[in-house]
Amino acid sequence: MSRNGTEKKWSMRIGIFAALLVLAVGSIARGAEEAAGASEMSVAHSPPLPSNVMFTIHNTWMMVAAFLVFIMHLGFATVESGLNRAKNAVNILFKNTMIPAIGLLTYAVVGFNLMYPGEGNWLLGKILGFSGFGIRTDAVGLTPAYNPGYTYWTDFLFQGMFAATAATIVSGAVCERIKLKSFLVFSTLYVAIVYPWVGSWKWGGGWLDAKGFHDFAGSTLVHSVGGWAALVGAILVGPRLGKYTNGGVRPIMGHNIPMVVIGVFLLWLGWFGFNGGSVLSADPGIVSYVLVTTSLAASAGAVGAMLTSWWLQRKPDLTMVLNGILAGLVGITAGADVVSVPASVVIGLLAGILVVISVLVMDRFRVDDPVGAVSVHLVCGVWGTLAVGIWGEGKSFWTQLVGVLACGFACVIAAWVLFRAVRALIGLRVSPEEELAGLDIGEHGMEAYPDFQGFLTK
Amino acid sequence: MSRNGTEKKWSMRIGIFAALLVLAVGSIARGAEEAAGASEMSVAHSPPLPSNVMFTIHNTWMMVAAFLVFIMHLGFATVESGLNRAKNAVNILFKNTMIPAIGLLTYAVVGFNLMYPGEGNWLLGKILGFSGFGIRTDAVGLTPAYNPGYTYWTDFLFQGMFAATAATIVSGAVCERIKLKSFLVFSTLYVAIVYPWVGSWKWGGGWLDAKGFHDFAGSTLVHSVGGWAALVGAILVGPRLGKYTNGGVRPIMGHNIPMVVIGVFLLWLGWFGFNGGSVLSADPGIVSYVLVTTSLAASAGAVGAMLTSWWLQRKPDLTMVLNGILAGLVGITAGADVVSVPASVVIGLLAGILVVISVLVMDRFRVDDPVGAVSVHLVCGVWGTLAVGIWGEGKSFWTQLVGVLACGFACVIAAWVLFRAVRALIGLRVSPEEELAGLDIGEHGMEAYPDFQGFLTK
Amino acid sequence: MSRNGTEKKWSMRIGIFAALLVLAVGSIARGAEEAAGASEMSVAHSPPLPSNVMFTIHNTWMMVAAFLVFIMHLGFATVESGLNRAKNAVNILFKNTMIPAIGLLTYAVVGFNLMYPGEGNWLLGKILGFSGFGIRTDAVGLTPAYNPGYTYWTDFLFQGMFAATAATIVSGAVCERIKLKSFLVFSTLYVAIVYPWVGSWKWGGGWLDAKGFHDFAGSTLVHSVGGWAALVGAILVGPRLGKYTNGGVRPIMGHNIPMVVIGVFLLWLGWFGFNGGSVLSADPGIVSYVLVTTSLAASAGAVGAMLTSWWLQRKPDLTMVLNGILAGLVGITAGADVVSVPASVVIGLLAGILVVISVLVMDRFRVDDPVGAVSVHLVCGVWGTLAVGIWGEGKSFWTQLVGVLACGFACVIAAWVLFRAVRALIGLRVSPEEELAGLDIGEHGMEAYPDFQGFLTK
Amino acid sequence: MKLITAIIQPEKLPDVKAALFEAKVYKMTVSNVIGCGQQMGYQETYRGTIAEVNLLKKVRIDIAVNEGFVRPTIDAIIRGARTGKIGDGKIFVSDLLECIRIRTGETGSEAIG
Amino acid sequence: MKLITAIIQPEKLPDVKAALFEAKVYKMTVSNVIGCGQQMGYQETYRGTIAEVNLLKKVRIDIAVNEGFVRPTIDAIIRGARTGKIGDGKIFVSDLLECIRIRTGETGSEAIG
Amino acid sequence: MKLITAIIQPEKLPDVKAALFEAKVYKMTVSNVIGCGQQMGYQETYRGTIAEVNLLKKVRIDIAVNEGFVRPTIDAIIRGARTGKIGDGKIFVSDLLECIRIRTGETGSEAIG
């Protein structure tokens, strides 16, 4: 119980991490200081000119959308911890709390400028661009000249809220056994570099965009980017102890189902901003249309999952219905703006069916994904992207497929390399003793529900 | 434990349900396909014309209001499950999760067009109208020509979010003993047909509207429509085992009071959209006034319930205060726009007092309503509607009474018929064994909190 | 167990409380009745004139901001109850539910008019003003002539939502041992009188405003006003039984950490309205800039607290990270509009570090603050206000210090007097027996989680 | 002195308590247990995989009594707990050497009641 | 060998543990129970109806000891748990035939300590 | 008749159950306990203060058996629960005077099985 050698090394590493952070902060600082005079002056003076009217509306809407995306992180936190055991709840919540914080900071330092390098800053074809460290703007960034729909700061905020989502998805697939440090290192790098890099291909105006690939709000760019890493992570870290016994699959039940419900409703709510905000303006027709397709797909996902689960499992499983809602939402995300209302229902319904089957199939292959992250985000992300090729007017199935495969390829390689590097340096998995006693005690020395008498196994 | 005859029949019925669903989807599809060209074209082109400015603001506000109403469903889900026993939590959450999904889908198929048939589509006086299956619009639907406050799609979304509320109210009164299937069938029909039909009388421009009946956001049209069905359901399904013993009333305590608090705050938040959105535009004066009366009534409801409960129960009961807030909100819903600030406080205060007394009286009559749905939504819905006749300038008490009675009459008959039909076909109530062990195991084969050691009875 | 003398006296006092309430309601009534004709007429007629366009946008934004501030009360409720023991959860939730209700009502009766007396209504230099009881407005209150950013009603709503925050902060420091009645009386008076009085010095245009003191959204005026009272309360009511044993500090663990996470995310969300709304218009540049500094400070607070806690406690403590987020938010609140992006990160980071150290130091001084309210709201509130003097362009450190000290002085005196008066009249602390058994049984006669088998001590 | 330990169906606890009070047995200690016996258990399914749950929720009651109370106590428990269905539970009786009331230090049969 | 079972007030657990450690009794098994004895219970009210709660929260401690330790253990428990108020609880002593340490297979009085 | 009480590591419950079923012992009562023995416990830190947690989560199994089953039951428990590490737990055996099946009123060794 004394501080031993490994722990000392860790303190050192934390120090280095802190140093890097300070550097990073410094780099934002530098950039921003330069621009500060300009930007703040303009802030102080920005007059509510008539020409600003539509801009102000759009910007207000986009800020609200950013809030909604923000609250999705709470949704992820509650879904994930609820679907796992009480003895790991603190650990899961810790990760889900740090992810948006780290995500926003790294996005300020590098992510935003990797993802939206701007025309002149492509370094390598239209495959990799970067416009320097830190966030800053001049007075123009606060006017419609920057973008008719939002200011520079709103842009950063909305996109920054999106960024952390990818890492959160991974968290759900590797939880209850991955080391805290390993996860934090992996997800910091994945969210700082991989997510914005792949995202730039389409949303940053890169090569996929040029090819006509359509991914409205990120079935591929957000959800399957997270989903691929979740798959790689779940495979590399291995199944939880006791999940697969010789010949059988033993269910490991979520400890707090009401919390999962809270999370799914918050995610649905957040999706109004995720999809609605991806219109990038408050255009009444498009935004409201997107909200309707989004809601109907979510609803159909619930119904699809309910019927499938009722059929296959004999009794309707609430966690499947909740996954079904998320499946419908992930599915409609790529094409919410270009598919018809009935198509949105069909996409959602099939996503809800798919997700249930996928959860069962994953267990067949002994890939242990405690919350169904791969089934929801990867399977339905791919499904939704391809569905645009089927029902989206004027969209090509093949271009969609190319986008799916290209992103998948990049993400799998990147996640593999990162996870292997982390494994080599720190190790991925906690000791079996820690896993049995729970990561809350092992990683944090505290319990989520100390007042209640509970079971560790039954 | 083997699939017996009854269950086979059920599989069949599920099949039929699925078939109906497909039909329904088809019908939306047909309608929408026709309109797709038009609507999508217009979506793509809708230019942010100056004349669109106010429209865009109003529409943005209405979308936000729809989100707020959406989150009320999470509020209902947490209030209901928190106020019941842990052994039924999954079942209650299942219902509350499916209701908005089913509600939105049925509202897309029939509800919206039953509730807002439009001038030419009244089939029977101004008592029943219908404008065909499915949702669709042409380019006009996306402009102020449709409505100065919102697009066709926003209209559908906002009203669709309201729709499911009625069924959710019922859920709270019949829970812990009603069969899942029976509830789903009942609530699907009630929300698809009864709610929009009665709603059309006022909000669809029907006969009650013509009479000058005032129900701003639905004390009657939403809350008492749900409340009457809750009352009928609670009576028909009977009290929970062990609630009323010879001569006595045994309290059956809610298992998770913090969750009830979460729910009530979310409902209050949602009510800002429920009432604020019912202005149907972002008009600064009216909307903000409505928000103030709404908040003060909720606050006064809390105070009224606290004092009454402290007085009658010797110690202040938190669940009563929470009911008091909801009571104040339900009470002010009919007249939030037409009563004065002090009247709003009085309406809320009296609603808070009424709800506590009503909960006690219900137990006297041995009507077992686990969450106080009847007391909150019916009693205070009626109170609020009549209060408009008292304090609303230029409103007639008698017209208000006629509205209350007419809606009550229709809802009681409809609910009675539906519940009796369901009882005859499927039965309403689970077996006593299932009730004792909990519906979570019986209906879903899972537990809400498997890691915790709990009591089934004390 | 029989109604004894003290309880009878209490009934009487409740009666008096009720009477006062009725009086209060009356006073709102009177004021509002006078104005009713005017205001309601104007409500009904307010035409969406072109000149109203910006006003409507700004007002819509401010209403949304008010909703966000409202939901902070749920955040406080869940954070506080989660960080305490299960046996006191109902009591804590009760207080946190009543506070916004009482806060809004008293703000309507006196608070609003104490805080914003308006030019002509200063009674005592620019130190105390009052413009009469109740809320009311004429037609002008609904137009940009009142304020270019919001109507009179929106103004009341937004400020009213802020008001109760101060009392909520106190609640967290004195919980698990203070009598319910004592707390309700204290917080009603503190929120009705002290908060708006001190607030008027700056936001009401009083003497601190004249001096050039800068407190954007209330690091001092809201958070440290609450924090000082929390400190005084925690000292006067004394530590919880068993917290400090001879020579040692015994941790008393929070019973529901997931609920704390829910609360902190809701508070972060709410802060978008707290800070974003404090711009008092939807100005795209300023609001979005404020949101970015707010978010980055929160993120940096999380990182700062994580590293500090990892360092000092050997394992990273989730509750410290959560406190760190709040610390960052409180810290940036004073200067969100005037500090640069890198400064916002530094302010948050230092706040996150400070809060961890402060929690440890408080325990050294044997001041028992179960949720860290003093560390978060007072220490970081002061830090944030002073930070404006360091990094805010053109702001004076000394003026900031004067503001901090002046408010601190007033609040400490006021809180001390109120708490001592309450102690003399009713007593502050429950009996040791009640404290051991829990205030849920003692004050409310109910349990928060009756279905679960739990520990009272371990 | 004897220690009587009964394992009963959780929902019968109020009835057993009532029956014991009628038999003038006012002292007892109750806890939650899970158990398996002749009752077969049931299946739970969670996310598509099946769990055989053979440990069912039960309530355990411990009562220390003087010799004369053994029979009435057992009879009361049976009266309160019997439904005739599998799962009704068991009663175990064992010997108690000593009983001490912490408050007073009394021992033996005075302490028990 | 004897088995000592004590039912105490939950808030006295830390004190009893401390007293036991002082008496060099380091092994014990603790569980939550609810119980009724001379303490009268209290009323809960929930939504206007009243529940008589007569089963109060208690903590149960089981300690297996060799004969020589019986007296010191009991004394330590009393020292830690006594407040002199009703509800302090009871200590029961019964006979233990055998004790086996699972890890080593040791039995009897070696296994107990 | 004997009562066998085992305190084991919680994660070994499924293995012990399996071993018992193999040994044809199908009846048991299980509960959650916390305990301390040779295992040292661990530290929790909460908001900067340290708690020595020396009561660790354990599972308690009670099995009433006829004499002939005592050895096989003990062996099965040891087979399922032993890891060789400190904390594996203990088995206690005590005497049972009577056993009654509530459903049928059967007593003694018929009732037990």
Ligand SMILES: Nc1ncnc2c1ncn2[C@@H]1O[C@H](COP(=O)(O)OP(=O)(O)O)[C@@H](O)[C@H]1O
């Ligand atoms: N031999 C035993 N040892 C320990 N506990 C037992 C034993 N037999 C029964 N039990 C307990 O009693 C409960 C009910 O037993 P069961 O055999 O189902 O009842 P019945 O005999 O009335 O059918 C079981 O769940 C278990 O907890």
Ligand SMILES: Nc1ncnc2c1ncn2[C@@H]1O[C@H](COP(=O)(O)OP(=O)(O)O)[C@@H](O)[C@H]1O
């Ligand atoms: N005869 C008994 N059998 C079983 N448990 C008992 C018995 N007597 C007391 N207890 C347990 O001890 C607890 C305290 O008993 P009580 O009579 O209130 O204490 P005291 O004797 O100190 O006043 C009870 O709640 C109960 O759990």
Ligand SMILES: Nc1ncnc2c1ncn2[C@@H]1O[C@H](COP(=O)(O)OP(=O)(O)O)[C@@H](O)[C@H]1O
């Ligand atoms: N003398 C005893 N009395 C009561 N419980 C005991 C006793 N000895 C051990 N236990 C229980 O058994 C558990 C395991 O004991 P421990 O000594 O750690 O195991 P091992 O002997 O295998 O190392 C303890 O946590 C405690 O619950």
